Amino acid sequence: MNPLSRQEPYVIQREVKPLDFLAAGETASDFKETLKSLGIPPEICRKASIVTYEAEMNAVIHGGGGVIALELAGDRITIVASDEGPGIENVSLAMQEGYTTAPDSIRELGFGAGMGLPNIKKYSDELEIETELGKGTTLRAVILLGPSGEEVSDLCRTA
Amino acid sequence: MPHGIKISGESCRGCVNCIKACPTEAMRVIHGQLHIIDERCIACGECLRICRHRAISLEESEWNSIAADNRSMPLVTDPALCTQFSWPPDPGILKDILMAVGFEPIFEDTALAFDLAAMAQARILDEHDSRELPMISTYCPSVVRLIQIRFPELIHNLSPAETPLETSVDLWRTRHNRYDIPSTLVAPCPARITMAIRPVGRETSSIDNVVSTARVAKEILSKDCSPSRESTIPGRDSRWVHWSVSGGEAGHIRMFEKRPLKTLAVSGLRNVVGILQEIELRRLKGVDFIEARMCDMGCIGGIANAESPFLSRLKVEDYPFAREIDKEEMAILEDLYQAGVWKLQQEILPIEQIPLGKDMAKAMEKLSELQSVYAELPHLDCGTCGRPTCRVMAEDIVRGEASLDDCIFRLRKRMGDLSQELNELSKRFVHTMTPEGKE
Numbered sequence: 001m002n003p004l005s006r007q008e009p010y011v012i013q014r015e016v017k018p019l020d021f022l023a024a025g026e027t028a029s030d031f032k033e034t035l036k037s038l039g040i041p042p043e044i045c046r047k048a049s050i051v052t053y054e055a056e057m058n059a060v061i062h063g064g065g066g067v068i069a070l071e072l073a074g075d076r077i078t079i080v081a082s083d084e085g086p087g088i089e090n091v092s093l094a095m096q097e098g099y100t101t102a103p104d105s106i107r108e109l110g111f112g113a114g115m116g117l118p119n120i121k122k123y124s125d126e127l128e129i130e131t132e133l134g135k136g137t138t139l140r141a142v143i144l145l146g147p148s149g150e151e152v153s154d155l156c157r158t159a
Numbered sequence: 160m161p162h163g164i165k166i167s168g169e170s171c172r173g174c175v176n177c178i179k180a181c182p183t184e185a186m187r188v189i190h191g192q193l194h195i196i197d198e199r200c201i202a203c204g205e206c207l208r209i210c211r212h213r214a215i216s217l218e219e220s221e222w223n224s225i226a227a228d229n230r231s232m233p234l235v236t237d238p239a240l241c242t243q244f245s246w247p248p249d250p251g252i253l254k255d256i257l258m259a260v261g262f263e264p265i266f267e268d269t270a271l272a273f274d275l276a277a278m279a280q281a282r283i284l285d286e287h288d289s290r291e292l293p294m295i296s297t298y299c300p301s302v303v304r305l306i307q308i309r310f311p312e313l314i315h316n317l318s319p320a321e322t323p324l325e326t327s328v329d330l331w332r333t334r335h336n337r338y339d340i341p342s343t344l345v346a347p348c349p350a351r352i353t354m355a356i357r358p359v360g361r362e363t364s365s366i367d368n369v370v371s372t373a374r375v376a377k378e379i380l381s382k383d384c385s386p387s388r389e390s391t392i393p394g395r396d397s398r399w400v401h402w403s404v405s406g407g408e409a410g411h412i413r414m415f416e417k418r419p420l421k422t423l424a425v426s427g428l429r430n431v432v433g434i435l436q437e438i439e440l441r442r443l444k445g446v447d448f449i450e451a452r453m454c455d456m457g458c459i460g461g462i463a464n465a466e467s468p469f470l471s472r473l474k475v476e477d478y479p480f481a482r483e484i485d486k487e488e489m490a491i492l493e494d495l496y497q498a499g500v501w502k503l504q505q506e507i508l509p510i511e512q513i514p515l516g517k518d519m520a521k522a523m524e525k526l527s528e529l530q531s532v533y534a535e536l537p538h539l540d541c542g543t544c545g546r547p548t549c550r551v552m553a554e555d556i557v558r559g560e561a562s563l564d565d566c567i568f569r570l571r572k573r574m575g576d577l578s579q580e581l582n583e584l585s586k587r588f589v590h591t592m593t594p595e596g597k598e
Contacts, residue, residue, distance in 0.1 A: 037514060037515050037526065038514055039522055042311040042509065046312040072523060
């Protein structure tokens with residue numbers, strides 16, 4: 001059977017509240033369980049889980065909360081995170097490991113280490129960021145279901 | 160059975176306390192009978208803790224038949240047994256007592272096997288590429304099963320070391336060339352019992368009979384056995400006792416470290432799930448080794464113990480043991496290390512969960528169906544349908560294992576609708592009657 005046969009995407013949405021560190025990670029594990037129930041391989045579930053978690057944390061820390069959606073269609077999982085936060089001033093800077101604009105109060109909690117976007121990029125196959133200062137940010141990260149390139153084999157590195 | 164417990168159909172009242180306590184949603188009550196879904200159960204023993212009707216018990220071997228055997232049978236014990244008595248947790252004292260009861264405690268081999276497991280794991284950590292760390296201990300069979308079921312992506316993080324309890328029987332059998340006589344294990348929890356019935360990482364267990372810590376403690380106490388010697392000098396023969404308390408294995412491993420190892424000891428169900436999630440999200444950097452135990456405080460917190468875990472911990476903490484490993488010991492360990500007797504014989508594989516559909520497209524259809532079924536349910540998670548939550552109920556309905564009418568609220572609503580319809584039907588006039596009701 002061809003997994004691409006389904007046309008309209010299947011979507012689940014979760015709301016993320018601002019500065020709710022306690023609930024952080026819930027969306028990630030929820031999405032992971034959903035993907036697992038579909039029989040998707042563990043390495044791909046893990047990638048989706050990491051991407052969701054980092055997107056969730058970005059919304060918690062910077063975005064003033066937001067909405068995270070899991071879209072399933074065709075050969076791909078798409079994680080869409082949108083917020084109405086301040087926007088990202090310099091996207092290419094934000095993509096650098098260790099670059100952070102998180103305030104000290106958040107870094108003291110052990111978050112905001114500047115690894116969010118770099119990790120999302122690392123664990124997704126395609127990444128698209130739309131941002132406008134003062135309006136908000138929408139991030140679309142795609143993880144391919146098929147036996148895609150090196151990233152997947154990198155995850156199953158014991159093989 | 161993979162769970163080390165048995166259900167007594169007569170005692171089960173069909174209350175749903177256990178299914179709600181189950182962390183992996185592995186239990187159902189159907190037609191008044193409790194069922195366990197094997198591929199989801201992790202043998203943690205939470206259901207045993209909560210059942211007030213004594214409908215769930217440990218699947219231990221028949222004590223009387225073991226006691227009736229006149230041969231002096233090799234006995235290996237989980238270190239938790241040493242902590243069950245009023246005297247110090249000295250294996251030497253316990254050994255004398257167990258011999259008086261008619262066993263042959265193989266504690267020299269046990270001590271050696273635990274030293275070996277600690278040393279081998281320290282070696283692996285010293286040589287390991289830090290990208291593949293942290294390594295997760297395989298000592299707690301329940302944690303291993305949780306990883307196989309819920310965190311299959313962490314299977315590669317599991318330590319390749321065999322549980323030293325199995326190794327100690329292997330060592331004893333090889334040293335004495337005795338393969339003919341059954342061995343007995345004293346276990347503090349259903350997961351340890353499961354280890355002997357259906358081992359993970361080896362074809363067959365070296366253990367033949369399993370009895371609970373509480374059963375053996377009761378036997379010892381009823382025979383009025385008391386320690387024959389005040390306290391032996393704590394030495395290498397007692398390092399393994401510390402594995403019964405959270406942090407014991409990690410501490411033992413650090414005794415053999417060549418570079419400073421960062422270890423983390425985690426105990427209790429929630430904490431274990433929490434730490435595994437952190438590892439899964441790759442948020443745990445710089446940690447070499449995770450010692451995870453399903454029971455609070457470690458194996459002394461197992462459901463099959465007799466003593467309070469707090470008192471057990473006090474006894475272990477107050478009991479000194481030799482930290483230094485001398486040259487002679489090291490030479491023996493080195494030989495055994497090279498021989499590879501500490502290694503798991505088989506690869507640990509994930510336990511496949513049955514997806515919603517046989518292919519992705521089908522599974523996605525089922526998932527949409529699941530969401531609409533879930534929306535119909537009351538979201539009270541009352542358990543009256545025999546499922547732990549409305550979510551699980553929706554899944555069972557979609558899989559064809561339950562009907563919407565099994566939900567008491569849905570049933571009530573349907574009855575209400577039906578009776579309303581009946582009422583309306585009863586008011587419909589007959590054609591031979593005029594609307595005014597005159598004949």
